[in-house]
Amino acid sequence: MxxxxxxxxxxxxxxxxxxxxxxxxxxxxxxxxVGPKTFPILIGVVGAVSxxxxxxxxxxxxxxxxxxxxxxxxxxxxxxxxxAYTLRPLGFxxxxxxxxxxxxxxxxxxPRTAAIAGVGLSLGLFILFKFVLDLGLVPxxxx
Amino acid sequence: xxxxxxxxxxxxxxxSPYTLMLAVVGCFLGTIIGALxxxxxxxxxxxxxxxxxxxxxxxxxxxxxxxxxxxxAMYGGRISSILLNIPGDEPALMTTLDGYPMAKAGRAGDAxxxxxxxxxxxxxxxxxxxxxLAPVLANVAYLFGPAEYFALYMxxxxxxxxxASNNQAKSALAACLGLGxxxxxxxxxxxxxxxxxxxxxxxxxxxxxxxxVGLFAVAEVxxxxxxxxxxxxxxxxxxxxxxxxxxxxxxxxxxxxxxxxGFIAGILPGAGASLGSFMAxxxxxxxxxxxxxxxxxxxxxxxxxxxxNNAAAGGALVPMLxxxxxGSGTTAVLLALLMTLNITPGPxxxxxxxxxxxxxxxxxxxxxxxxxxxxxxxxxxxVKILMVPPWILLPGVTMVxxxxxxxLSGSYFDLLLMIAFGVLGYILRKLDIPTVxxxxxxxxxxxxxxxxxxxxxxxxxxxTYLFSSPIxxxxxxxxxxxxxxxxxxxxxxxxxxxxxD
Numbered sequence: 043m044x045x046x047x048x049x050x051x052x053x054x055x056x057x058x059x060x061x062x063x064x065x066x067x068x069x070x071x072x073x074x075x076v077g078p079k080t081f082p083i084l085i086g087v088v089g090a091v092s093x094x095x096x097x098x099x100x101x102x103x104x105x106x107x108x109x110x111x112x113x114x115x116x117x118x119x120x121x122x123x124x125x126a127y128t129l130r131p132l133g134f135x136x137x138x139x140x141x142x143x144x145x146x147x148x149x150x151x152x153p154r155t156a157a158i159a160g161v162g163l164s165l166g167l168f169i170l171f172k173f174v175l176d177l178g179l180v181p182x183x184x185x
Numbered sequence: 186x187x188x189x190x191x192x193x194x195x196x197x198x199x200x201s202p203y204t205l206m207l208a209v210v211g212c213f214l215g216t217i218i219g220a221l222x223x224x225x226x227x228x229x230x231x232x233x234x235x236x237x238x239x240x241x242x243x244x245x246x247x248x249x250x251x252x253x254x255x256x257x258a259m260y261g262g263r264i265s266s267i268l269l270n271i272p273g274d275e276p277a278l279m280t281t282l283d284g285y286p287m288a289k290a291g292r293a294g295d296a297x298x299x300x301x302x303x304x305x306x307x308x309x310x311x312x313x314x315x316x317x318l319a320p321v322l323a324n325v326a327y328l329f330g331p332a333e334y335f336a337l338y339m340x341x342x343x344x345x346x347x348x349a350s351n352n353q354a355k356s357a358l359a360a361c362l363g364l365g366x367x368x369x370x371x372x373x374x375x376x377x378x379x380x381x382x383x384x385x386x387x388x389x390x391x392x393x394x395x396x397x398v399g400l401f402a403v404a405e406v407x408x409x410x411x412x413x414x415x416x417x418x419x420x421x422x423x424x425x426x427x428x429x430x431x432x433x434x435x436x437x438x439x440x441x442x443x444x445x446x447g448f449i450a451g452i453l454p455g456a457g458a459s460l461g462s463f464m465a466x467x468x469x470x471x472x473x474x475x476x477x478x479x480x481x482x483x484x485x486x487x488x489x490x491x492x493x494n495n496a497a498a499g500g501a502l503v504p505m506l507x508x509x510x511x512g513s514g515t516t517a518v519l520l521a522l523l524m525t526l527n528i529t530p531g532p533x534x535x536x537x538x539x540x541x542x543x544x545x546x547x548x549x550x551x552x553x554x555x556x557x558x559x560x561x562x563x564x565x566x567x568v569k570i571l572m573v574p575p576w577i578l579l580p581g582v583t584m585v586x587x588x589x590x591x592x593l594s595g596s597y598f599d600l601l602l603m604i605a606f607g608v609l610g611y612i613l614r615k616l617d618i619p620t621v622x623x624x625x626x627x628x629x630x631x632x633x634x635x636x637x638x639x640x641x642x643x644x645x646x647x648x649t650y651l652f653s654s655p656i657x658x659x660x661x662x663x664x665x666x667x668x669x670x671x672x673x674x675x676x677x678x679x680x681x682x683x684x685x686d
Binding site: 045060068134162167176179 | 355374595601
């Protein structure tokens with residue numbers, strides 16, 4: 043109930059913001075009858091109406107995970123974001139081993155298997171990508 | 186006949202050793218992808234696209250490889266349904282209903298072979314259907330102007346929302362989300378940026394591959410973290426595999442009927458393989474009557490959904506190739522592949538690039554026989570692969586997704602966007618909001634707006650032009666019916682629940 047309402051409300055507001063920014067779209071002097079604004083505004087309106095339906099007629103509440111699992115998910119997201127930032131400066135091997143290891147630990151909390159998964163995936167995928175598929179990956183920090 | 190000379194052209198391409206090798210590799214990878222729980226055809230194909238693209242394969246080769254993966258995944262989905270009671274992908278859900286009970290009764294080998302043969306039957310039927318129907322539909326598609334295309338896109342969103350979701354408002358919202366994202370970037374006709382929020386990263390728009398991989402593959406990892414990989418890997422033992430000739434013979438008409446039903450379901454834009462296997466199973470169940478034992482492990486209950494599922498997978502290629510409107514989540518991903526390769530699907534594809542279309546069809550015919558060989562005598566190899574634990578599989582999938590997207594653009598921004606789509610995908614699926622309309626919206630948004638604007642240029646801004654031809658009126662009626670009718674049919678079309686131990 044509450045989840046659908048909150049999500050519906052947030053998306054309805056986002057849709058309104060979307061419509062507002064669609065009105066700001068610059069039109070060039072040589073435009074077709076529809077122009078670059080109409081379709082986005084249309085989408086925003088339909089989106090806002092559907093979102094309001096979610097607020098007014100919500101489905102039963104889904105089963106959200108407990109705080110512990112939410113924490114694990116937050117860690118996973120943080121690790122992935124860090125991975126995205128470090129992939130270029132630190133090369134492939136080290137960030138991949140860490141990120142894969144942490145993800146593995148979040149799925150099955152066993153330090154030994156997580157370490158195996160991290161190191162194994164990092165090396166295995168590097169060999170696969172670099173030598174079998176011939177993608178340009180940099181193994182170590184470049185300097 | 187035209188079809189046969191075209192087919193000869195197709196085979197001349199498909200039988201080159203390199204293309205043949207790609208088809209075999211694709212079948213193998215596809216079966217693995219389908220079999221592994223947590224890696225269905227949509228996300229499997231999605232994570233492979235960036236990699237295929239960086240490998241620099243030409244259009245025909247890339248298409249052959251990926252459609253072989255697609256067919257393979259449809260075959261492979263049944264393996265985990267039967268042995269683990271976990272559908273490897275959504276359409277394989279119906280196969281668990283009779284497949285798992287049969288496997289528990291000690292006939293796992295029979296169930297796998299029978300379902301493998303049913304898959305072959307359905308897929309071959311659909312490929313032949315595709316061969317004859319696609320050129321006809323391509324000719325009809327010449328009659329389609331921008332107004333017709335606009336109505337057709339509406340039909341795709343409407344049927345997808347109506348059939349595949351439990352709540353119309355939610356699927357409409359999902360479609361708007363996708364369409365809204367598609368609008369971001371430089372407007373193609375005026376050349377001015379729109380809705381980028383001033384971010385330079387967004388001037389090129391959101392790459393649909395980033396969205397697809399995020400929504401499908403990364404979101405899946407979050408689900409596995411939530412369940413701690415618990416719902417996996419306690420299954421039924423597989424002993425020796427024999428061919429159950431009697432069961433195959435007994436189910437011959439079931440396979441035929443299910444293939445027809447599945448193929449038709451597949452052709453409907455937006456309906457896809459899940460509907461195909463569902464309709465096939467339900468119609469066979471009602472044909473067989475109350476005391477037929479459906480749900481307790483009868484051969485017909487295995488043959489019907491698998492034939493229907495694979496026939497629908499082939500049928501879904503018909504609207505995708507001829508009209509550029511995908512019939513399912515996975516064909517939406519294949520459409521993304523075509524767009525990445527700069528191939529515009531549609532009627533002109535059949536006249537201008539016959540080697541792509543017919544090379545593809547010929548490869549699919551070959552792939553079917555390869556898949557039959559892999560899935561019947563060699564099924565034990567794939568059963569071994571099922572034992573890969575989730576704590577190594579899911580991190581592996583994530584890393585492959587990252588490398589794939591990273592090698593496409595080399596930008597960390599796309600990776601962050603992909604993670605954001607992963608989080609979005611998790612929330613959407615939790616709230617029972619379908620993600621396929623989001624993908625379809627991102628893929629088709631630009632085309633849909635373009636169709637609308639060109640229609641308005643033709644009619645000089647007269648809105649009634651959208652409903653002026655018989656084809657458009659038919660499509661609009663079908664769209665409205667497809668969206669509204671399931672509200673009333675919900676009671677009748679209730680999906681059977683999964684069997685729990």
